[in-house]
Amino acid sequence: MTKKVTFLALATAVCFAGCQEQNKETEADNATEPVRAGNTQIVDLTHSFSEETVYWVTAKEFELEVVAKGQTDNGYYYSANNFATAEHGGTHIDAPIHFAEGRHTVEEIPLEKLIGEAIKVDVSKNALNNPDYLVSVEDFLEWEKKEGKQIPDGSIVLLHTGFASYYPDKVRYMGTSLRGFEAVKLLHFPGLDPEAATWLVKNRNIKSIGIDTPSIDYGQSKDFQSHVILLSENIPAFENLTNLDQLPSKGFEVVALPMKIKEGTGAPLRAVAILKN
Numbered sequence: 001m002t003k004k005v006t007f008l009a010l011a012t013a014v015c016f017a018g019c020q021e022q023n024k025e026t027e028a029d030n031a032t033e034p035v036r037a038g039n040t041q042i043v044d045l046t047h048s049f050s051e052e053t054v055y056w057v058t059a060k061e062f063e064l065e066v067v068a069k070g071q072t073d074n075g076y077y078y079s080a081n082n083f084a085t086a087e088h089g090g091t092h093i094d095a096p097i098h099f100a101e102g103r104h105t106v107e108e109i110p111l112e113k114l115i116g117e118a119i120k121v122d123v124s125k126n127a128l129n130n131p132d133y134l135v136s137v138e139d140f141l142e143w144e145k146k147e148g149k150q151i152p153d154g155s156i157v158l159l160h161t162g163f164a165s166y167y168p169d170k171v172r173y174m175g176t177s178l179r180g181f182e183a184v185k186l187l188h189f190p191g192l193d194p195e196a197a198t199w200l201v202k203n204r205n206i207k208s209i210g211i212d213t214p215s216i217d218y219g220q221s222k223d224f225q226s227h228v229i230l231l232s233e234n235i236p237a238f239e240n241l242t243n244l245d246q247l248p249s250k251g252f253e254v255v256a257l258p259m260k261i262k263e264g265t266g267a268p269l270r271a272v273a274i275l276k277n
């Protein structure tokens with residue numbers, strides 16, 4: 001009896017410690033609060049990779065295989081996993097080669113295209129209730145009017161549609177939970193109007209672009225022209241970003257570093273924003 005009680009107490013203590021540990025991990029995974037670092041704030045723009053991660057409907061989903069997890073016979077704890085993923089899923093980068101022959105592969109993208117001053121164009125008011133919303137030239141001109149200046153040369157441009165708030169609910173986030181080629185025509189989410197992509201590359205000088213939806217082209221796109229226009233100019237695209245609601249419209253930096261896959265057309269991305277003051 002005594003033995004049983006002791007065992008139960010021990011089990012509870014272990015569970016308590018374990019549960020606390022687990023809660024801590026869950027909080028970190030879904031961190032939405034900026035992290036303070038000196039006089040800057042860091043906002044994580046990245047969704048965690050897990051079995052919930054949203055992938056393009058024809059792409060292989062994320063897999064995590066536990067190789068080891070627990071105490072070893074030699075007296076230390078050891079854990080290790082294998083993972084498998086398509087290049088294009090979750091928070092990831094589209095390297096220019098994805099839609100433009102002869103342009104940069106992932107490891108060829110110059111680092112300065114992935115790090116630097118950024119702006120946010122907030123279209124969530126119009127996009128949240130219109131899953132076929134196209135970010136337009138007018139949206140960029142409105143940003144410029146409000147800020148009293150042109151989109152600065154060398155900017156990283158983030159498009160905030162608000163759709164990250166639906167993630168990882170696939171029906172709300174991308175229009176369907178079905179998968180495979182048949183599901184492509186069921187996709188509905190906002191993207192960048194090809195006309196606006198053309199305007200950006202002809203009239204402004206941006207380094208890279210990002211969006212909080214599965215693709216820089218909207219869900220109903222048939223020919224992915226915004227991809228073609230931007231990537232042809234060696235402008236990489238970040239997709240499935242999150243927490244853009246926590247960013248101001250200007251005055252912050254983005255660091256968006258992909259896994260350095262040789263000859264990769266895309267790669268999982270860890271993207272953060274650094275806010276001054």
Ligand SMILES: [Zn+2]
Binds near residue numbers: 089093094239
């Ligand atoms: Zn992609």
